[in-house]
Amino acid sequence: MSTIPKLHYISQGDSPEQHIDTIREACTSGIELVELRLNNLDEATVLKTAQEARDITGMYHTRLMISDDYKIAKTVKADGIYLNTSDTCPLVVREYLYTWQIIGAAAQSLEDCKTLLEKKVDYIGLGPYKVISIEQHSNPALGLPQYTTLLDTIYTETPVFAFGEIQLEDVPELLKTGIYGIAVSEALTKDFKKIKLFQKLLGGSNTKEQVWNMDDHK
Numbered sequence: 308m309s310t311i312p313k314l315h316y317i318s319q320g321d322s323p324e325q326h327i328d329t330i331r332e333a334c335t336s337g338i339e340l341v342e343l344r345l346n347n348l349d350e351a352t353v354l355k356t357a358q359e360a361r362d363i364t365g366m367y368h369t370r371l372m373i374s375d376d377y378k379i380a381k382t383v384k385a386d387g388i389y390l391n392t393s394d395t396c397p398l399v400v401r402e403y404l405y406t407w408q409i410i411g412a413a414a415q416s417l418e419d420c421k422t423l424l425e426k427k428v429d430y431i432g433l434g435p436y437k438v439i440s441i442e443q444h445s446n447p448a449l450g451l452p453q454y455t456t457l458l459d460t461i462y463t464e465t466p467v468f469a470f471g472e473i474q475l476e477d478v479p480e481l482l483k484t485g486i487y488g489i490a491v492s493e494a495l496t497k498d499f500k501k502i503k504l505f506q507k508l509l510g511g512s513n514t515k516e517q518v519w520n521m522d523d524h525k
Contacts, residue, residue: 311340311409311429311430311466311487311488312338312339312340312370312488313487313488313489313506313509313510314338314339314340314488314489314491314502314505314506314509315340315341315342315372315468315488315489315490315491316329316330316333316338316340316341316342316490316491316492316495316502317341317342317344317374317470317490317491317492318330318333318341318342318343318344318345318360318492319492319493319496323345323348323352323355323356326343326344326345326356326360327356327359327360327363329496330343330360330363330364331363332499333369333495333499333502334363334364334366334367334369335367335499336499336500336502336503337502337503337506338369338495338499338502339369339370340369340370340371340372340386341360341364341369341370341371341372342371342372342373342374342389342490343356343357343360343371343372343373343374343385344374344389344391345374350376350379353376353379354379354382354383357373357376357379357380357382357383357385358383360383360385361383361384361385370386370387371383371385371386372385372386372387372388372389372409372411373385373387373388373389374388374389374391375388375389375390375391375392375395376388377390377395377400377403377404378403380404380408381403381404381405381408384405385408386408386409387404387408387409387410387411387429388400388404388408388409388410388411389410389411389412389413389432390410390411390412390413390428391413392413393419393422396426397410397412397423397426397427397428398426398427401427409429409430410428410429411428411429411430411431411432411468412428412431412432413431413432413433413434413470414431414432414433415433415434415435415446415447415449416457417457417460417461420433420457420461420463420467421461424461424463424465428465429465429466430465430466430467430468430487431465431466431467431468432467432468432469432470432490433449433454433457433467433468433469433470433486434446434449434469434470434471435448435449435470435471435472436448436449436450436454436469436470436471436472436473436477436481437471437472437473438471438472448471449471451480451481451483451484454469454481454484454485454486455483455484455485458484458485458486459485466487466488467485467486467487468486468487468488468489468490469481469484469486469488469489469490470489470490470491472493472494473489473490473491473494474494475494475501475504475505475508478505478508478509479508482508482509488509489505489509491505
């Protein structure tokens with residue numbers, strides 16, 4: 308048995324080395340789960356960086372998610388995979404991974420959420436909360452009213468995380484929507500001391516946490 312932490316850190320950097328540095332800083336500052344997100348790099352570089360990230364997170368007993376590349380996630384024995392696009396079916400990924408590895412996936416709409424729930428993902432990243440641009444592709448911001456409407460509509464026990472330029476002051480209102488947790492990048496990269504502040508606002512183990520079982524998908 309293990310709980311899904313309510314605060315996720317998404318790695319940042321202009322190079323693989325910088326991603327590793329931010330992951331190390333996040334771990335030393337008390338983060339419980341990090342997602343290694345590398346873009347436009349060759350497979351060998353991603354694999355090397357993922358292994359370094361696994362070594363670091365292992366030392367700090369921090370969970371490691373790999374963004375999109377589920378084969379590398381299995382190779383380095385990361386805790387799971389986070390799918391940023393709908394290009395890869397979670398059911399295909401589930402068959403490939405170890406039974407104890409988990410799957411998170413991004414959603415931008417009610418239809419996305421329904422599809423991911425049907426495919427039994429372990430958690431959903433719903434957003435963006437604010438407008439963000441990733442590789443020249445922008446998705447419209449959801450905002451608080453849409454989070455409330457979507458979460459009321461899907462009414463699921465599957466953890467749903469908010470993402471997208473979330474700041475410390477956004478957390479109280481986001482929690483009122485029924486969101487389970489948040490994924491943060493920029494705000495923590497600028498100041499890793501905020502990890503404890505985010506965790507305090509999110510409540511940690513003081514409120515109900517979702518649980519996944521290593522044997523659930525055998």
